[in-house]
Amino acid sequence: MTMTLYDTMTRSKREFIPIDSPLVKIYCCGLTVYNYAHIGNLRTYVFEDLLRRTLLFNGYKVHHVQNVTDVGHMTTDADAGDDKMQLAAEREKKSPWEIALFYEQAAISDFKALNIQIPEDMPRATDHVVEMIELIQKLEKKGFTYVTSEGVYFDTSKYPEYGKLARLNLSEQRQGAREEVIADETKKNPSDFVLWFLNKPTHIMKWESPWGPGYPGWHIECSAMSMKYLGESFDIHCGGIDHIPVHHTNEIAQSECATGHTFTNYWLHGEFLLTKIESDHDGGFGKESKSKGEFNTLKSLKDKGFDPLAYRYLCMQAHYRSELKFSTDILEAATTGLRKVYSLKRENDPLAHDNEAFQAAKTRVLDAINDDLALPLAVGYLNSYGSLSLWKEFDPILGLDIAERSNKAKEAIPAEVQSLIDLRNQARKDKDWTASDSLRNQLIEIGYEVGDGPQGTTVKKRTI
Numbered sequence: 460m461t462m463t464l465y466d467t468m469t470r471s472k473r474e475f476i477p478i479d480s481p482l483v484k485i486y487c488c489g490l491t492v493y494n495y496a497h498i499g500n501l502r503t504y505v506f507e508d509l510l511r512r513t514l515l516f517n518g519y520k521v522h523h524v525q526n527v528t529d530v531g532h533m534t535t536d537a538d539a540g541d542d543k544m545q546l547a548a549e550r551e552k553k554s555p556w557e558i559a560l561f562y563e564q565a566a567i568s569d570f571k572a573l574n575i576q577i578p579e580d581m582p583r584a585t586d587h588v589v590e591m592i593e594l595i596q597k598l599e600k601k602g603f604t605y606v607t608s609e610g611v612y613f614d615t616s617k618y619p620e621y622g623k624l625a626r627l628n629l630s631e632q633r634q635g636a637r638e639e640v641i642a643d644e645t646k647k648n649p650s651d652f653v654l655w656f657l658n659k660p661t662h663i664m665k666w667e668s669p670w671g672p673g674y675p676g677w678h679i680e681c682s683a684m685s686m687k688y689l690g691e692s693f694d695i696h697c698g699g700i701d702h703i704p705v706h707h708t709n710e711i712a713q714s715e716c717a718t719g720h721t722f723t724n725y726w727l728h729g730e731f732l733l734t735k736i737e738s739d740h741d742g743g744f745g746k747e748s749k750s751k752g753e754f755n756t757l758k759s760l761k762d763k764g765f766d767p768l769a770y771r772y773l774c775m776q777a778h779y780r781s782e783l784k785f786s787t788d789i790l791e792a793a794t795t796g797l798r799k800v801y802s803l804k805r806e807n808d809p810l811a812h813d814n815e816a817f818q819a820a821k822t823r824v825l826d827a828i829n830d831d832l833a834l835p836l837a838v839g840y841l842n843s844y845g846s847l848s849l850w851k852e853f854d855p856i857l858g859l860d861i862a863e864r865s866n867k868a869k870e871a872i873p874a875e876v877q878s879l880i881d882l883r884n885q886a887r888k889d890k891d892w893t894a895s896d897s898l899r900n901q902l903i904e905i906g907y908e909v910g911d912g913p914q915g916t917t918v919k920k921r922t923i
């Protein structure tokens with residue numbers, strides 16, 4: 460079995476070869492826990508979960524680490540600005556620690572609802588300040604840092620490969636930076652970034668350090684925690700594409716300058732989710748963003764009556780490296796599609812009695828998934844085969860609870876439901892439409908789809 464993955468560093472699909480097979484070490488940039496995760500964040504975590512599950516399906520073992528950013532994440536990609544944790548604490552009149560814990564738990568319940576497997580380690584930044592300080596000291600000893608009144612900086616001019624992931628042109632960037640307001644005038648180069656903030660008297664979360672009391676910059680946590688849990692070089696690093704030019708670029712600079720060798724062998728990045736802008740009559744779509752304040756969460760979808768697994772299914776309908784368009788109509792269509800999968804019947808399974816055909820179909824679907832996670836193609840094949848047993852075979856990757864939900868569709872009708880059906884049939888015979896409608900609503904309320912057939916009321920247990 461060969462698996463290929465698109466590596467952002469080389470801008471090419473490469474055969475996946477782990478450093479220490481069968482173990483695969485993955486680091487994914489995680490949550491900034493100052494608010495609920497928006498569905499664009501969740502799209503990235505679903506993609507990372509599909510990657511993890513595919514590796515497991517292929518027989519690898521996985522050590523998956525995803526950090527929890529509970530300190531120091533700035534309001535913009537630049538290193539200037541207010542701390543989002545602190546702003547949330549002020550908004551909700553809680554301590555930053557309470558905010559972090561609350562939203563971390565909310566995210567974990569989103570993961571569970573979406574069948575996202577919980578990573579082996581979810582280290583919190585605030586528990587790893589010692590490791591971050593040690594890493595900064597290592598960089599300082601090697602001459603990659605300088606200290607100003609604002610903080611300890613990484614000097615990007617000391618690292619000729621700086622910007623290799625994003626293929627940044629630093630002289631162009633310097634040009635561009637002159638036109639912007641650089642909030643911090645103590646920096647030597649526009650691309651230099653903070654490792655440790657100093658002299659921030661109003662900041663609540665603070666720690667002692669060799670440079671004075673302060674708190675870590677945004678990027679250092681991922682270098683410190685990934686290397687602590689996975690070693691100085693590991694297999695795969697994932698995140699959203701917005702991390703390429705700043706966050707991942709800076710992670711590489713810190714890590715490779717500290718250790719002297721390659722940080723990560725494969726860089727995988729998920730594209731954005733674009734949400735339909737209701738006020739735009741031309742049908743425009745825009746990016747979900749927490750910092751703008753208004754965004755879709757899993758809870759808001761559930762409140763509108765959607766099943767989290769319909770959202771998971773929707774995420775498989777665009778390749779992870781393509782934009783995914785989102786609107787309630789699009790999610791409704793995904794729900795209908797998934798309902799069809801759940802209502803497939805074993806009796807009508809075209810592949811159930813032909814092992815050769817089943818194996819050939821299985822190979823075709825798996826080859827698609829192993830080709831840089833081409834889930835839209837794989838799901839297209841699965842839909843065209845219409846085989847419940849084949850869907851079930853791939854559910855360890857898909858995570859759609861196929862066996863459980865399709866059994867639910869076949870559950871016998873309980874006696875109390877049957878008596879509502881009988882009452883409704885009688886009401887319709889009596890042309891008592893008010894009673895008939897109210898009984899219909901009662902059936903819907905307790906989880907049934909209701910129809911009218913030649914023999915009277917028909918019901919089906921709702922699967923989604």
Ligand SMILES: [Zn+2]
Nearest residue numbers: 488489681706
């Ligand atoms: Zn990160």
